Amino acid sequence: MSSNAVLGLLRPFMLDRFLHMLVLAGMLLFAMAPQPLAVLCDFVDWRTIVTLLGLMLLTKGVEISGYFDFIGRQIINTLRSERWLAMFLVFSAALLSSFLTNDVALFIVIPLTLTLRKLSSLPVGRLIIFQALAVNAGSLLTPIGNPQNILLWSKSSLTFMEFVGLMAPFSLVMMLSLLVLTWFSFSARSISKTPNTQVYPYQTRLLMSCVALYVVFLVCLNFDVPFYGMLVVFLCFLIMARKVLLQIDWSLIFVFIAMFIDIGLLTQLPAVQPLLTRIASLPDSSVYMLGIGLSQVISNVPATILLLSYVPSSVLVAYAVNAGGFGLAIGSLANLIALRMAGERMIWLKFHYYSLPFLAWATLVGWGMLL
Template identity: 60%
Template structure:
């Protein structure tokens, strides 16, 4: 039993090439800033880590309860057309991300999508890519759709509705383009259902417990008591379903921890300080391109934190960092979550085939839309 548990938890760390790459990058960067080693714990946003871990546990709990299998079977019976089902799930991901944040939307939509892989011939890997793009497109609309918007909204002093009005043109154009491309990429044909009875048996007690725990955990996060909420979640799963804790994507948690450290080390490089000092003197298009470019390298949330020291928290910065969520997987933490949850090594290359055109489209569209809202 202990051997099986050890293998389930620790073997994924040995196979995680992305994690190994981040650790190697961190080691190289540390060689130039050895005095910062003791500051590593301060570089990590532990509230984000705790929230992510709690959501991972709760999502896995719902999956183990068999609810996704139950809903998936109902869904394919109601929507038996591949294109309509893809459009429904992509739209659902975008809508959920506007008020639940992009990562929470993924925790709802992607496990359900993965369940459909066992039940139909649906190209699930491609669909997960489009869902990742959808939460980036949908979340940019509202002040609470993603972390960078929360920061920009708080700094701008705008009303909730004014912020939405500012972001609506880019959100609508990007989402419309995504839905059009989705329609082309998923043919209008009947789903081939598989006689697959694999999956978890439906455990209503576990599902109900996860529902209650979700409410408790979110309330704790809102009250600044996320750690206590996480402890409550862990304790309940120890009593109800220990296998949930074993099947968490633990390497993903370490990926985020190492990412926080790597980003702070990159920003702290002495060689980059003269570059940052010149940001003020750049023209608007330079600010726009730099914000998008930084989002590709260090992710759009850290890019926002950096650029807000040099630019107003207005439409230009908001459009740039949100468009920057497309492109490289590193552009948005939601991308990394989606690709990791897919558990398919081939998805990383395929994601960029679709994501880079959307980076180009949203970046150009955003630039030409800016004069309309200024």
């Protein structure tokens, strides 16, 4: 491997301030509550890590094939208004997240959205923010829409359609609210296309290979052997397209590993342990607010795992942790994925301009439906 390639791999780690903060926080927490290495490894949800890596590899492969450029041009030529393009992309993200999970949906729609930056003067950053909100709103509908719902469903006795029936009112209100917000947040003016944008033919062989590998990977996920699926994807790209391995955001993988370890260490603090044991005796309103609050601090998937250790799976917990996906970026892993993929420094601040009011609205709507 050349020195330039090594430098290219290391640069994201050197510039990733969020990762640096997580590492420093982890060192401080470890000093306060030391744990054996095996326990630190157990804190990490390796299924999530492996799934994330596999999806990142596949998405980067499709991106390098040039197919997103082709599709992006077709969309712009069909939907000529910024407003209708935004409505289409936001609704598509929500719909995909209901059945393919929120992270899979993002790995389909975000790279496509990013290609629009090369083809037009669209406010791509704002589009990505709304797509992040959309996958949170759409994924809460089904038991397979996001990791927290999968956990809640597995701990309940509900059928697939019974779960959907309980979540549908909340999801519908949040999705309609987001579409209304999208309508007023994007201009009705025609899309201004970037002049002299070259069109490159996409690499059919690489694209078809990615599609085939995607099927293999999803089958492995379905049979709960994600590591083997990721290994197949990794080895295939190592043989036929090493450029994919060099261009994915490896530091994002370590961000998630550091988050899991930090959260695990936080729950082991002696000062925190007595507080956790009191959760089972809390009234419904307190459990609801605790689920939302924990999501803002440790993300909604770990918050779900923690709550289910003390209270049974219920629509109350489901509404709380799904509402908690809005608000701060850390509220949902999907938010972090979307904002990292956007690659814009100021997008983190802009995201909270929309997401914090949406959290307040989701909190009110969810509690109103539970009464």
